[in-house]
Amino acid sequence: MSVPNAASLKVDRSAKTLRELSLEKMRDAILNDHFKPGERLVERTLCAQLDVSRSIVREVLRHLETEGLVESIPYQGPVVARLDSGQAAQIYEIRALLEGHAARLCAEKASDDMIARLSELNDRIHAAFGRNDFAEVMARTADFYEAMFAGSGMTVAWGVVQSLNARINRLRAVTISSTGRRADAAAEMARLVKALKDRDPDAAQDASQAHVRHVAAIAAKRLAELG
Incomplete structure (x- = not known):
């Protein structure tokens, strides 16, 4: 970066x-x-x-x-501001709740065009990882979640996420370049996109929350290393 x-x-x-x-x-x-x-x-x-x-x-x-x-x-x-592990844990807990529910609703009622848009954005995230273009990864990841919340109809929840966006992006900057993150992120996001395409609400929610839990664990480890 x-x-x-x-x-x-x-x-x-x-x-x-x-x-x-x-x-x-x-x-x-x-x-x-x-x-x-x-x-x-x-x-x-x-x-x-x-x-x-x-x-x-x-x-x-x-x-x-x-x-x-x-x-x-x-x-x-x-x-x-110093990165606080306690606050980070709370942010990831909020993300897991809101993003998980948004993924569920998106699988249930998003248009086919929106699902295609999410798949395209995921491809762009993967390509950016391949170029080690972490700024592009972060930008397209933000676009992905904005689209997913739009597809879910949870506009108020997206407003809550936006209020945390700066801190979410700061944590992403900490975790995004960690060893093995590219492969893990690709697998996690592919699982989420597949669930959305399959219109499987349970699988979409599970995939979204599993992704957040994994990133939360990486962040906790990195913050401990940073002191």
Whole structure:
């Protein structure tokens, strides 16, 4: 996974708003481990790196705090949030419940076109793994789950998942490059897609929850190694 340098954080003023671009740059920098857990985020330094005003930097840091990527420490200021194994376990438990039920409902009532879309996205995830393009893996994985929730009709549940997306993606960044993950992920996702194609709600729910449980175990091990 590529790590941005200070120059690459500079914002292109021609697209979106400066706040949106700055937020994307900072979020990606944290997910890519450019800023380490516990590292202080100094406003003046970030203003220079992003080439934006201090007010924008403050807005971005406040937003990242709501996403769980930044925390404010008394007498120290904002720092990159440390990965907490207890919180990670809760996030995976929520994922297992919501994604499992979404998979069940998707198998029951998604359109044939939606099932085909999910199969296509899974193929793209597998291809990205083959290129070691982990950014693409994460992007297409997010697309897969968005489509699965859309197919299930669970729009409110998807909103809950989206509120955790930054932390989910941070955990994905920890687990995605682990040894053997490519083969395991391919097998797990193939099982899920087959269950969806077979219109088998029980198998779809089981496959989805088994996938989350496996990733949760990998994350717990990696977080223990990281201290």
